[in-house]
Amino acid sequence: MSSAPDPSPDPRPPAAEPGPAPGAAGVRGITKRFGAVRALDGVTLDFPGGQVTALMGENGAGKSTLLKILTGDHRPTEGHVVLDGRRVELRSPAEARAAGIRIIPQEPEIIPHVSVAENVYAGTLPRRAGRRLDRAELRRRIHADLERLGFAGVLDPDRLGSKLTPAQRQLVEIMRALTGEAKLIAFDEPTSSLSEHEVDALFALIRRLRDQGIAIVYVSHRMKEISQLADRIAVLRDGALVGVQDAATTGEGELVRLMVGRDLSAVFSRERVATDRTVLDVQQVTTDHVRDISLRLHAGEVVGLAGLIGAGRSELALALAGDLPIHSGTVTLDGVRLRSGHPGEVIRAGLGLAPEERKAQALLLHRSIRDNTSLVVLDRLRRLRFVRRGQERALAQEFTDRLRVRTPSIEHEVRKLSGGNQQKVVLARWLARKPKVLILDEPTRGIDVGAKAEIYQIIADLAAEGVALLVISSELPEILGLADRVVVMQGGRITGELDRADASEEAILALAMADDLSATTPAPAPAPGAAR
Structure with a gap:
C-alpha cells in the first residue's frame, strides 16, 4: 500500500515549490x-x-x-x-x-428557457454589432465542439434546456x-x-x-x-x-x-428466518409491460428480482404497488385481494414500495425529514382533521435515530442530505407504516459502501421481524448476498427461479438472457424450507 503523503505543510511556503510537475x-x-x-x-x-x-x-x-x-x-x-x-x-x-x-x-x-448551445457558452456567447448574439458563429462553434467531444447526434444544439x-x-x-x-x-x-x-x-x-x-x-x-x-x-x-x-x-x-475502516466480507451474513406463511401471492398478472407473472413471498423472506435493463422489474413493482394498471391476474396480500390502480388501498393493506428514482418518485425534496417520514402514516397521526404534531415529531425522531440518518435535525430539508441518507428517509417512511411486504427497487444505487452496509443491515432486521422483502438490484453480488431465493425476468416474463444454493452470477445471467420464453412461467414458489 502506498503511504499517505506527509500532511504537515510549511506555514509560510514559497511562491514556487517542488511537488506537482508542470501541468499538474x-x-x-x-x-x-x-x-x-x-x-x-x-x-x-x-x-x-x-x-x-x-x-x-x-x-x-x-x-x-x-x-x-x-x-x-x-x-x-x-x-x-x-x-x-x-x-x-x-x-x-x-x-x-x-x-x-x-x-x-x-x-x-x-438554464431552462435557452438552447443547448446558449447553455454551453453561457457567459462567453459570441457577439456582433455591439451586444447582438452572433447566431452563425454560435452554430459553427457548437457543431465543431459536439464533433470534437464525441456528442454529435446525442445532443440537439437547438433544444431548450427545459426539454x-x-x-x-x-x-x-x-x-x-x-x-x-x-x-x-x-x-x-x-x-x-x-x-x-x-x-x-x-x-x-x-x-x-x-x-x-x-x-x-x-x-x-x-x-x-x-x-x-x-x-x-x-x-x-x-x-x-x-x-x-x-x-x-x-x-x-x-x-x-x-x-x-473495516472488512465488509461478512456484510451479507444474517440468520435466515423465512417461514412457510405466504404473505404476498401474485398469480398470472399481466400489464402493459409484464405478462403472466406468478410468484409468492413468505414472511421473513428476502427474494431477489434480477434481470437486465428493460426486463420489466420496475414495472412489475409499480403494478404491485397499485401505480400501474393490471389487466388480468390477481394480487393477494395476507389473504386480502388487492384492487388494481388503488395505491392507497395497497398501502393500507400493508405493502410498501421504495422506487428506483428516490428523488423523482419517492421524496419531497424541499420538505423536511419529518414531513417525508410521516407521509404514509398521517391517517394514524390525525385527531379529527388535525395532525398531532408532537406525535409526528416523535415518530420522525424515532426512525431517524433508528436508521442513523446523519442530519442536524428532523426539520432539515431532504434535498440537502447525501444519497445514502435520503434512501434511509425513504425506508424510515415505510418502517413507520409497519408493512407486511416491502419492495425495494435498486435500494443502494448511487450510495457509498458504508451506507450500503447499513441498508443491508436494515433489510436483515426487517426480515428478522417477519417482513417479506422483494429486492430489485442490477448488482448481482448484492442479489446473491441478500436473497433467500432469486427470481429472474426477461422480456416482461419470469424466465426462472433459483434457490440460494443454486444461484450464481452465471446461472442468473443465463436466465436473464434466455431467448426461448415459451413455457417459462414457473409454478408457484415452493415453501421456504422445501428446497433450501
Missing part, C-alpha cells in the same frame, strides 16, 4: 473547518497531469469539500492549492476557472466545463444518469483529455468505473487522506477497508 495540480496541508466540524484534516495530495486520479470515500469523507476548495467555492482554513508547481489563491469559482480548473457537478445547472433529459443535462454540463483551456477537470459522479452508450462516449472523452496532459479527478462509488478509468486511487476517510493506491494492483476489498 495538488493541495498542501488542506484543512477545512465548519464551526466545530473538521471536514478536511491536513490533506496533501497531487493530481498529476496526464493521469486519472479516482477520489473515493464514504459520503461525508470530505470529497465534496475538497472539490469545492479546488474550484474556489470554499476557502481552506489551513493549507493551499498548487497549480503548475506554484501556490495559487482561489477566492472564487471565476478565479478557479480562469486558472484552468473545472468541475462537472453531479447535479447539472441548466432535456437528465442524461442530456449532464452532457451539457460537461461541454460547458470543456470550453476554454483546462488544466484540471473534476468529474463528480458523472454517469449517474447516463445510458451505456453515453457512458462509453464519456469514458472515451476522459481518456482523450488525459492523453492531452490534463489532470483528471474522478469521483465515483462505482468500482467498475474506477477499474476502467483510473491510474491511481486516493481514499479519504473522516476528512483525512488514508491512502494513495495504484489502480491496476488494488482490489475492491482493500479499497473498501480503506474507505470504511
Whole structure:
C-alpha cells in the first residue's frame, strides 16, 4: 500500500515549490473547518497531469469539500492549492476557472428557457454589432465542439434546456466545463444518469483529455468505473487522506477497508428466518409491460428480482404497488385481494414500495425529514382533521435515530442530505407504516459502501421481524448476498427461479438472457424450507 503523503505543510511556503510537475495540480496541508466540524484534516495530495486520479470515500469523507476548495467555492482554513508547481489563491469559482480548473457537478445547472448551445457558452456567447448574439458563429462553434467531444447526434444544439433529459443535462454540463483551456477537470459522479452508450462516449472523452496532459479527478462509488478509468486511487476517510493506491494492483476489498475502516466480507451474513406463511401471492398478472407473472413471498423472506435493463422489474413493482394498471391476474396480500390502480388501498393493506428514482418518485425534496417520514402514516397521526404534531415529531425522531440518518435535525430539508441518507428517509417512511411486504427497487444505487452496509443491515432486521422483502438490484453480488431465493425476468416474463444454493452470477445471467420464453412461467414458489 502506498503511504499517505506527509500532511504537515510549511506555514509560510514559497511562491514556487517542488511537488506537482508542470501541468499538474495538488493541495498542501488542506484543512477545512465548519464551526466545530473538521471536514478536511491536513490533506496533501497531487493530481498529476496526464493521469486519472479516482477520489473515493464514504459520503461525508470530505470529497465534496475538497472539490469545492479546488474550484474556489470554499476557502481552506489551513493549507493551499498548487497549480503548475506554484501556490495559487482561489477566492472564487471565476478565479478557479480562469486558472484552468473545472468541475462537472453531479447535479447539472441548466438554464431552462435557452438552447443547448446558449447553455454551453453561457457567459462567453459570441457577439456582433455591439451586444447582438452572433447566431452563425454560435452554430459553427457548437457543431465543431459536439464533433470534437464525441456528442454529435446525442445532443440537439437547438433544444431548450427545459426539454432535456437528465442524461442530456449532464452532457451539457460537461461541454460547458470543456470550453476554454483546462488544466484540471473534476468529474463528480458523472454517469449517474447516463445510458451505456453515453457512458462509453464519456469514458472515451476522459481518456482523450488525459492523453492531452490534463489532470483528471474522478469521483465515483462505482468500482467498475474506477477499474476502467483510473491510474491511481486516493481514499479519504473522516476528512483525512488514508491512502494513495495504484489502480491496476488494488482490489475492491482493500479499497473498501480503506474507505470504511473495516472488512465488509461478512456484510451479507444474517440468520435466515423465512417461514412457510405466504404473505404476498401474485398469480398470472399481466400489464402493459409484464405478462403472466406468478410468484409468492413468505414472511421473513428476502427474494431477489434480477434481470437486465428493460426486463420489466420496475414495472412489475409499480403494478404491485397499485401505480400501474393490471389487466388480468390477481394480487393477494395476507389473504386480502388487492384492487388494481388503488395505491392507497395497497398501502393500507400493508405493502410498501421504495422506487428506483428516490428523488423523482419517492421524496419531497424541499420538505423536511419529518414531513417525508410521516407521509404514509398521517391517517394514524390525525385527531379529527388535525395532525398531532408532537406525535409526528416523535415518530420522525424515532426512525431517524433508528436508521442513523446523519442530519442536524428532523426539520432539515431532504434535498440537502447525501444519497445514502435520503434512501434511509425513504425506508424510515415505510418502517413507520409497519408493512407486511416491502419492495425495494435498486435500494443502494448511487450510495457509498458504508451506507450500503447499513441498508443491508436494515433489510436483515426487517426480515428478522417477519417482513417479506422483494429486492430489485442490477448488482448481482448484492442479489446473491441478500436473497433467500432469486427470481429472474426477461422480456416482461419470469424466465426462472433459483434457490440460494443454486444461484450464481452465471446461472442468473443465463436466465436473464434466455431467448426461448415459451413455457417459462414457473409454478408457484415452493415453501421456504422445501428446497433450501
